[in-house]
Amino acid sequence: MGPVPQAEPGLTALIAAALVRAGVPADNPVVAKAVGFLEKHVQKDGGVYIRGMSNYMTCLAIVTFKEMNAGGKYDKVLEAAGKYVKTLQFGDGLTPDDPNFGGAGYDKPGTRGGPDLSNTHFMVEALLAAGVPKDDPAVKNAVTYISRCQNLESEFNKQEFAKKADDDTRGGFVYNPSAFKDPKSDKRTDAGGLRSEGGMTYAGLKSFLYAGVGKDDKRVQAAVAWIRKNYTVSANPGMKEKDSGLFYYYHTFAKAMDALGEDKFKDAKGAEHDWRQELFDELKGKQKANGSWANTNRAFLETEPALATAFAVLALSYCKKK
Structure with a gap:
């Protein structure tokens, strides 16, 4: 997560999508005002942003417009x-073998660092929500890129x-493979590799499943x-501080588990988990008296109630039994 400026x-978009998925009607004044704000920031190039972070902002806005697209109202916007x-998307001037190929960052390539898994998973979800087919080159x-963020040596990832x-x-995902080149990075393991992180692993799995990668794929x-x-709803596994990015973790956890489709998820020890109920109970226990959520860990700005609450409500929207 990057900086979260005011307004x-x-x-x-995160807040509006959370409200709609939670059952708040589209004509609710708060939802309508939020979506009206998004409409005002649709730019001539099709993006939805103010300045900077245009990929991050536009991808989140797309998902919200998709949730609000009754009767095709936002087809052209999408x-x-x-x-x-x-x-x-990173690609122009890069060969398909380049580690950055296919990824996405916060903004246009060359304006704010390189690509990362978080922004790329938002991109995949947004492209599909915008109606881009799974076999489109951008999705593929x-x-x-996402395959190259996985701690799995294979024909899909030959990085060191x-x-x-x-x-x-092994099997988990990393936020940014380029951290491997930084000997001072706290993402590195004692063995010289990179730590797999829970939030990123669910983001990677979700993206594979959304994009049509089969469950039998290695x-x-x-x-x-x-x-x-590493199954848990009480921590963000793989992080040095277990509550770091916890609410971001909850929302990728929920989306990925929903896409996986196992109502009773069996962990490596053979214990079965009703993940929807466990996630619901965990979030219920963390809710504050005023109805909000906030992390005590300052990482990724999750001490901001608006952000943590949006992630929490989004996660809860996937806890409904199907």
């Missing part, structure tokens, strides 16, 4: 936004950090195996 489309997001190229994966990290199977070994 910007990214956080607004189409234009999807086309804009494609222009933000994003899957290529993947070769150093061990029993603790990448999906390895991700699920890591999750079985």
Whole structure:
């Protein structure tokens, strides 16, 4: 997660999507005002942003417009936004073998660092929500990048950090493979590889499943195996501080588990988990008296109630029994 300025489309979109998925009607004054704010920030190029972080903001806005698209009201907005997001993908001037190929960052390539898994998983979800087919090159190229964020040496990822994966990290996902090149990075393991992180692993798994990668694919199977070994709703596994990015974790956890489709999820020890009920109970226990949520860990700005609450409500929306 990056900085969350006041009154910007990214956080607004998260909150609006959370409310709608929680059952708040589209004509509710709060929802209508939030979506009206997003409409005002649809740019001529199709993006939905104010300045900077245009990929992050636009991707979140797309998902919200999709939730509000009754009767095709936002079809043209979604189409234009999807086309804009494609222009933000790393690819021009890169060969398919380049580790950055297919990824996405906060903004246009060259304006704010390189790609990362978090922004790329938001991109995949947004492209599909905008109506881009799963076999579109942009989606396929994003899957290529996401595969290179997995601690799994294979024909899909031949980077050095993947070769150093061990029993603790194999199958999980990393935020940014380039951290391997930084000897001072706290993402590195004692073995010289990179730590697998819970929030990122669920983001990677979700992206594979959304993009049509089969459950019998070795990448999906390895991700699920890591999750079985590290299943929890009380911490963000793989992080040095277990509550770091916890609410972000909850929302990727919920989306990925919903996509996986196992109502009773069996961990590596054979214990069955009703993940929906367990997640609901955990979030219920963390809710404050005024109805909000907030992390005590300052990482990723989750001490901000609006952000943590949006993630919490989004996660809860996937806890409904199907």
